[in-house]
Amino acid sequence: MPAAHIRPARHADDTALRDLDGAVWSPLHSVQPRPRPPYAPYFDANERPEDLLVAEDTDGTVVGYVRLVPPTPLDSNRHVRQIQGLAVADRARGRGIGRALVRAACDQGRRQGAIRITLRVLGHNKPARALYESEGFAVEGVLPGEFHLDGEYVDDVLMGRRLTP
Incomplete structure (x- = not known):
């Protein structure tokens, strides 16, 4: 199955997001x-559609x-x-959608005049770290034991890369 179409988010995507x-x-x-239903609206003063790119499947589903x-x-x-959030639906995993979203974010950053892009990822999230590393991100810092999750201390890993040659 092909990767999804990447487009800017719209207010109408609120419920899907x-x-x-x-x-x-x-x-x-x-x-x-863990969020519990009923979920609060996705968009608010801090979460704006213009800050998101969405992956849309061939049937129009986000x-x-x-x-x-x-x-x-x-x-x-x-x-x-x-990058302050990346998510892919379970049913869409393995199709390159996460990679397409990371690349689209880098392209968007360049269009906005950025020369650098950064992110934070939990140390135990090996799949995400491998994706970011394969897209040119490098570890630039580690905050050891920054979070206590499910009874364990987890590192906060800071990663970044240049957007210009």
């Missing part, structure tokens, strides 16, 4: 408690997203973008 987050939640990648934002509001940091 909210439901996707609820369905894919795991302590492998989330430091927040099967993934990546959130790309400036890491801080500082002018001195405006050349950087940060």
Whole structure:
């Protein structure tokens, strides 16, 4: 099956994104408690459609997203973008959608004038770390035992890469 079509998010994606987050939640990648229905709206003052790219399946179903934002509001940091969320529906895994979303985020960052992109990933999330490394991200720092999840201390791994040659 082909990878999904990547497009900017729209307000109309709210319910699909909210439901996707609820369905894919795991302590492998989330430091927040498991969301419980009824889920709050996805978009609010901090979560805006213009910060997301969504993966849409051939039938129009949203099967993934990546959130790309400036890491801080500082002018001195405006050349950087940060991935602050990546999700792919279980039924769509193994089709290259996560990779397509990471590449789309890098392209979007370049279009926004960024020369660098960063992210944070939990140390025990080996699949995500392998994906990011295969797309040119390198470990730039580790906060040992930063989170306590499911009875274990988990590292917060900081990764980044240049967006320009």
